[in-house]
Structure formats: C-alpha cells, structure tokens
Amino acid sequence: MSIYRSRARAALASAQSELASNEDQHLKYAALELRMAIEAVTYDRASAYKSEFPPQEYETWQPKKVMAVLLEIDSTADSDSTISLGIEPSPGERPEVMHDLGKEVVFNLKAIKRHYDALGNFLHVPSIKQTLSGSLPGPEKIRNRCEEIARDLEEVLASKVFNSTLGIFSSFDCAECRVRIRKRMPRDKDQVIADCFECKASYTITRTSDGKFETETRTQEIPCPNPGCGHPAVIFPREVSEGEYWICEKCGGRNEFKLGILHHPAN
C-alpha cells in the first residue's frame, strides 16, 4: 500500500474521532484532517501514474491541480471503475462468464472542487465581510459537511481494487539519451506526442492500421543565421526557448534563441 493511502486512512480516522467528540470546538481539527485526507488520496492516485507524471509538475501540490494533470494524462483518471476478468471463447469475443474483482471509487475532481476549499474556509477566523454580512457557517453546517466528506472518503479508502490505470501503452527508448519513454495511447486518438522526461527529445507516436505503433522524432531543420554559412541544424521543438543555443557544425558560431520585440515605426 502506498504511503499516501495509509496517511489518508490515518487522517480520516483522526477526523472521525474529532467529529465523534461532538464538541463544536473540535470541528476545525476535523476539517483540517479531512483536507489532509483529500490531499493524500489525490497524491496516492498520482503515484499510480508515476511513470507518466511529468517531473516539471512535481511541485504541484493542490489536489485540484494534481488531478487536472492526471486528467490530461488519462481522461478517466478520476472516474470510478469496476474490474472484471473473463476468458474469451475466441480472441475478441465477449467472455460468457466474467469474474468481478471489485470496484474502485475515486475522490474525483468535482468532489475536490466542491469540498477542498470549503474545508479551508472552516480553518480561518471569519472574514470581515462574512462577519458584517452575517453569513457565517454555523457549527451544524460545518459538521454536516465534514460528515458527508468523511463518508465519501471512507468509500474511496474501502475500495477493494485501487489505483488501476489500465490502458494501452507505447514504450520505446529515447533515441537521444536511451531512457525508456512510456506513453498512454487513448482509445479515441491515433496520434499523440511523447516528450522524453530526461532530455529535450520529443516524438510523435502514430497508431497504424494493424494496431501497432510507429514512432517518429519531432525535429525541424533550422539554417545557421550566419549569412556566409546557412548550415542546417536539427532542433527539437522544446529546444526552441529563450537562452537555448546550438554551435554550428560548419562555421563553429553560436546560435542562441532570443525573445525579441520588433518595432515597426508609424508611417
């Protein structure tokens, strides 16, 4: 079990014990623990996509943003699912008997959006605006909300199967740095772009008519801007950014990408 799943269980148990105390003063502690439980179940879901999660997103910590990254990787990342197995009478034919392995319930993006910030509000002294307008959430309201979230989290954590990320993947070694690249191929797409997490290389993966995958390097040729040279260099799209450069193989000059503003004077 991942460390986040056990953290989520511990936070949920603490929230439930705060709620069971029936003391209004303890509600804020329950809200805090529930917020942590939501963070932990979302990071747990992200850990299932570890090999697909772009390292530049590691600093993302808000559950809403983490889930948004996951949904970009896999549009079903926050959907509940049931896993069943069966033997096909012949390849492609539906099995007569299916064995149910269990259901996975995910704390989805909608639930995160609905509850996470609301819980955050319970942790602060009411704002001046809230106090003036008298729109303060009463203890009853806070308790009901906390109990609802605790029930949902209990269901998520009771799932018999969890963190299944079934899909069809293409995997190959990066032609530049030899690191393995693994990319999910969504059912509804025949072409995806796969970036190497280790270097700047980038590839187009295309599904062929016989269900296999073809990988093509995404490069462009840029001629050396030295007027007397013009020797082409092969550049990856991700290398085209401020400060990146290449040394021309022919004239030895250094060509650097710069962001510029070109001024056109008024007529």
Ligand SMILES: [Zn+2]
């Ligand atoms: Zn690479």
Ligand SMILES: [Zn+2]
């Ligand atoms: Zn040159």
